Amino acid sequence: MSEKKIKNVFVRGAISPAFIGESIAKHQSKTEIGAHAIFAGQVRADVIEGKTVSAIEYTAYEEMANAKFHEIREATFSSYDITCMHIYHSLGSVASGEICLFVFVSSPRRKIVFKALEFVVEEIKAKVPVFGKELFEDQSHQWKVNS
Amino acid sequence: MSEKKIKNVFVRGAISPAFIGESIAKHQSKTEIGAHAIFAGQVRADVIEGKTVSAIEYTAYEEMANAKFHEIREATFSSYDITCMHIYHSLGSVASGEICLFVFVSSPRRKIVFKALEFVVEEIKAKVPVFGKELFEDQSHQWKVNS
Amino acid sequence: MKLNIKYFGLLAEITQCSEETLSFSKETVADLLAELFQKYPDLQSKDFQVAHQQEIVAKQTKITHPEIALLPPFSGG
Amino acid sequence: MKLNIKYFGLLAEITQCSEETLSFSKETVADLLAELFQKYPDLQSKDFQVAHQQEIVAKQTKITHPEIALLPPFSGG
Numbered sequence: 001m002s003e004k005k006i007k008n009v010f011v012r013g014a015i016s017p018a019f020i021g022e023s024i025a026k027h028q029s030k031t032e033i034g035a036h037a038i039f040a041g042q043v044r045a046d047v048i049e050g051k052t053v054s055a056i057e058y059t060a061y062e063e064m065a066n067a068k069f070h071e072i073r074e075a076t077f078s079s080y081d082i083t084c085m086h087i088y089h090s091l092g093s094v095a096s097g098e099i100c101l102f103v104f105v106s107s108p109r110r111k112i113v114f115k116a117l118e119f120v121v122e123e124i125k126a127k128v129p130v131f132g133k134e135l136f137e138d139q140s141h142q143w144k145v146n147s
Numbered sequence: 148m149s150e151k152k153i154k155n156v157f158v159r160g161a162i163s164p165a166f167i168g169e170s171i172a173k174h175q176s177k178t179e180i181g182a183h184a185i186f187a188g189q190v191r192a193d194v195i196e197g198k199t200v201s202a203i204e205y206t207a208y209e210e211m212a213n214a215k216f217h218e219i220r221e222a223t224f225s226s227y228d229i230t231c232m233h234i235y236h237s238l239g240s241v242a243s244g245e246i247c248l249f250v251f252v253s254s255p256r257r258k259i260v261f262k263a264l265e266f267v268v269e270e271i272k273a274k275v276p277v278f279g280k281e282l283f284e285d286q287s288h289q290w291k292v293n294s
Numbered sequence: 295m296k297l298n299i300k301y302f303g304l305l306a307e308i309t310q311c312s313e314e315t316l317s318f319s320k321e322t323v324a325d326l327l328a329e330l331f332q333k334y335p336d337l338q339s340k341d342f343q344v345a346h347q348q349e350i351v352a353k354q355t356k357i358t359h360p361e362i363a364l365l366p367p368f369s370g371g
Numbered sequence: 372m373k374l375n376i377k378y379f380g381l382l383a384e385i386t387q388c389s390e391e392t393l394s395f396s397k398e399t400v401a402d403l404l405a406e407l408f409q410k411y412p413d414l415q416s417k418d419f420q421v422a423h424q425q426e427i428v429a430k431q432t433k434i435t436h437p438e439i440a441l442l443p444p445f446s447g448g
Contacts (some may be wrong), residue, residue: 021168
């Protein structure tokens with residue numbers, strides 16, 4: 001693991017679309033950037049055995065998760081020529097239709113951002129200990145498993 | 148070409164980050180969506196023979212360009228299981244640091260959105276008759292060629 | 295046949311117009327280009343494609359529609 | 372050795388606690404799991420990984436650090 005300071009990727013509750021807009025706006029002074037790619041994960045109102053998911057409640061092994069986010073960040077910078085990258089993940093309850101994951105990569109050149117974005121998201125899904133509890137409208141729940 | 152109405156993809160001047168945020172917000176009622184992927188093309192302040200690009204002025208063969216955007220849209224919907232897709236491209240002057248292209252695809256599942264996003268952007272670069280004139284700070288210019 | 299010819303980008307700088315109407319009595323895109331190269335010699339050295347009725351066509355294509363455009367390399371996005 | 376064991380998601384529902392301290396006198400992760408399956412028989416049928424000092428480890432790993440976590444399948448994003 002690198003010596004650099006490990007950031008806290010987690011935010012309480014949903015990530016607002018306005019926050020995503022503001023994050024893009026902050027990059028307008030970085031005029032070496034030619035391409036931004038963004039992934040936003042949104043909570044689906046899946047219907048499971050007749051019951052609809054109304055929210056997902058996220059918990060995480062936070063220290064390990066932030067260390068893993070940091071490793072993913074380092075690996076992405078060393079594999080792809082990107083200018084900057086940001087990751088935010090929700091903790092706590094996120095209603096269906098709301099955003100729970102926001103990944104943002106920027107580079108001078110476009111071809112890189114598609115690859116880097118997919119790499120980051122797949123690495124998060126595979127390596128970061130975050131757990132989603134799908135809450136149904138009748139107050140019952142089940143534990144989500146990524147596909 | 149399909150019978151569906153051909154939309155106008157072009158907007159005057161830069162695309163604002165706030166508009167991108169608002170576009171995301173409009174999708175929060177579509178609770179079958181699980182993944183959004185966004186591409187934003189930003190004008191780079193490239194330095195060419197000692198002169199810095201201050202803006203790009205975009206012109207287009209608009210009727211043909213909108214027909215091509217429409218064909219790309221139809222091809223994307225028939226190749227990828229996406230819920231919705233939006234494309235906006237600037238015409239006229241866009242300063243360095245500002246956004247000139249905004250592509251937005253959404254799907255129930257994440258793996259599709261990465262592929263669909265890259266497909267749309269590469270198709271636009273290859274097939275849509277849009278022309279960028281790079282304006283330098285000394286009022287001279289050169290015609291941009293995509294790499 | 296009357297053709298409406300559009301020029302874009304660098305090409306419009308050479309022709310000094312973005313659009314013109316021309317009488318055309320021959321057959322193919324190549325025939326038209328020969329005429330345009332006479333009128334605008336500087337076009338000859340430039341890289342461009344020809345659109346006929348909003349589709350990119352080959353030089354041997356017969357012109358059947360009045361809408362022709364000369365398109366320099368695309369640089370959208 | 373005193374171990375601090377954390378449980379997440381479905382596993383914390385089974386153990387009815389998110390964290391506990393346990394005295395451990397054996398060697399490997401497998402040894403620890405044998406003890407935990409005695410204490411919480413329902414854990415045995417569940418799919419999970421073990422993290423030792425915040426890294427996923429194999430069952431034969433020797434425990435050298437007190438920070439252990441039982442992690443059900445990840446479902447971030």
